[in-house]
Amino acid sequence: MSQEPRPYYPGLDGVLAGETAISTIEGGLQYYGYAVRDLAEDATFEEVAHLLLRGRLPSEEELADFEAILVEASMVPDEVINFMSTIPLHVNEMDVLRTTVSALAHWDEDPSGTSNVTKAERLLGQIPILIAARYRQRMGLRVLQPQPDLSVAANLLYLITGDEPSPTQERAMDVSLILYAEHEFNASTFTARVVTSTLSDLHSAVVAAIGALKGPLHGGANEQVLRQLQEIGSPNNAEAWFRDMVGDKRRLMGFGHRVYKEGDPRAYVLKDYCVRLAEERGQMELERTAEIIERLARDTKGLYPNLDWPSARLYHYLGLDVDLFTPLFVASRVSGWCAHIIEQSQHNRLIRPRARYIGQTGLTFEPLSERESAE
Numbered sequence: 515m516s517q518e519p520r521p522y523y524p525g526l527d528g529v530l531a532g533e534t535a536i537s538t539i540e541g542g543l544q545y546y547g548y549a550v551r552d553l554a555e556d557a558t559f560e561e562v563a564h565l566l567l568r569g570r571l572p573s574e575e576e577l578a579d580f581e582a583i584l585v586e587a588s589m590v591p592d593e594v595i596n597f598m599s600t601i602p603l604h605v606n607e608m609d610v611l612r613t614t615v616s617a618l619a620h621w622d623e624d625p626s627g628t629s630n631v632t633k634a635e636r637l638l639g640q641i642p643i644l645i646a647a648r649y650r651q652r653m654g655l656r657v658l659q660p661q662p663d664l665s666v667a668a669n670l671l672y673l674i675t676g677d678e679p680s681p682t683q684e685r686a687m688d689v690s691l692i693l694y695a696e697h698e699f700n701a702s703t704f705t706a707r708v709v710t711s712t713l714s715d716l717h718s719a720v721v722a723a724i725g726a727l728k729g730p731l732h733g734g735a736n737e738q739v740l741r742q743l744q745e746i747g748s749p750n751n752a753e754a755w756f757r758d759m760v761g762d763k764r765r766l767m768g769f770g771h772r773v774y775k776e777g778d779p780r781a782y783v784l785k786d787y788c789v790r791l792a793e794e795r796g797q798m799e800l801e802r803t804a805e806i807i808e809r810l811a812r813d814t815k816g817l818y819p820n821l822d823w824p825s826a827r828l829y830h831y832l833g834l835d836v837d838l839f840t841p842l843f844v845a846s847r848v849s850g851w852c853a854h855i856i857e858q859s860q861h862n863r864l865i866r867p868r869a870r871y872i873g874q875t876g877l878t879f880e881p882l883s884e885r886e887s888a889e
């Protein structure tokens with residue numbers, strides 16, 4: 515084996531760890547060559563999910579077929595819903611989602627023979643049901659059935675809150691799903707690719723990805739953003755809170771990004787929807803607090819918002835409980851994960867990097883009877 519020193523980049527920062535045709539960050543985020551800004555302007559999440567899973571935007575007829583597939587796929591076996599009701603109520607929503615997605619695999623028809631695209635479509639339909647059912651179980655509310663004529667975005671809001679959203683609310687949710695859908699080799703997507711590279715199955719890869727997304731440095735940040743904003747309380751408190759946060763060397767959640775050092779373009783798109791919803795709900799005070807924090811972070815720390823910054827406020831204005839924020843990220847990102855799982859399977863090579871060893875070598879082995887304890 516070669517002993518030549520190899521370059522090491524902590525956190526794999528800047529390392530090209532594979533090839534993909536699904537999305538690129540270079541020249542502005544694009545999904546399969548389409549600028550995400552354009553998709554967020556004119557497409558629906560269903561069109562984007564079709565693009566990610568099948569590699570092209572659908573025609574009207576293909577979209578209608580795809581929507582019908584998602585409606586049919588949204589059936590969650592009663593056994594899984596009943597099992598979910600036995601999970602203690604204090605358990606975090608992301609943990610419940612991870613467990614129940616894993617459980618779904620046991621009821622997936624012919625898991626070995628079904629194509630990954632079909633499995634992905636099923637998960638895309640089933641995950642909103644799981645998220646909403648768990649929430650309503652926890653709140654002691656009746657679990658609702660999806661309405662076949664509603665979009666994914668509208669159904670998500672209806673299934674959780676029990677109310678059909680207004681067109682503005684539906685579009686705001688739709689745009690957040692489009693923006694969250696895919697983002698190259700982020701930590702959870704890379705996790706899904708690593709699992710897939712061992713020739714494991716799609717559900718295992720998605721379960722692992724949910725575990726990776728849960729962490730507050732990744733998807734879990736959107737929940738922490740709202741908790742920090744609630745801690746601040748009002749615009750008058752924002753400057754003092756920010757000073758304390760810097761003094762205590764805490765992280766400002768929803769700010770900074772491994773690849774976007776001068777701002778995440780997705781955050782600016784979603785901010786417009788935040789303002790619209792905040793005006794509609796008379797919650798402009800929270801927008802003013804957010805403005806002050808944005809200014810202070812930029813001017814004093816050179817930090818810019820990432821997508822989790824506006825999405826936390828957006829979901830809050832949509833009347834959603836903070837524990838649902840990261841599961842909603844899953845409802846969208848599962849489309850990107852599955853696109854990567856499919857791509858990895860088609861061009862597979864086991865992902866198995868090397869580590870730089872920093873431990874001791876050449877120690878003399880002493881039999882147990884001669885070994886002294888550490889103290």
Ligand SMILES: CC(C)(COP(=O)(O)OP(=O)(O)OC[C@H]1O[C@@H](n2cnc3c(N)ncnc32)[C@H](O)[C@@H]1OP(=O)(O)O)[C@@H](O)C(=O)NCCC(=O)NCCS
Nearest residue numbers: 525730731732735764765766767768769770771772820822
């Ligand atoms: C996303 C994130 C993990 C990327 O980090 P990264 O590229 O690995 O950068 P590092 O964690 O090495 O941070 C580099 C420097 O910027 C600082 N920094 C980065 N993000 C920061 C934040 N949100 N708040 C405060 N300081 C931050 C770090 O403290 C570090 O400073 P130092 O060099 O003085 O120690 C980081 O920006 C972060 O923790 N953000 C908050 C969580 C979040 O919003 N996650 C969602 C990401 S989409």
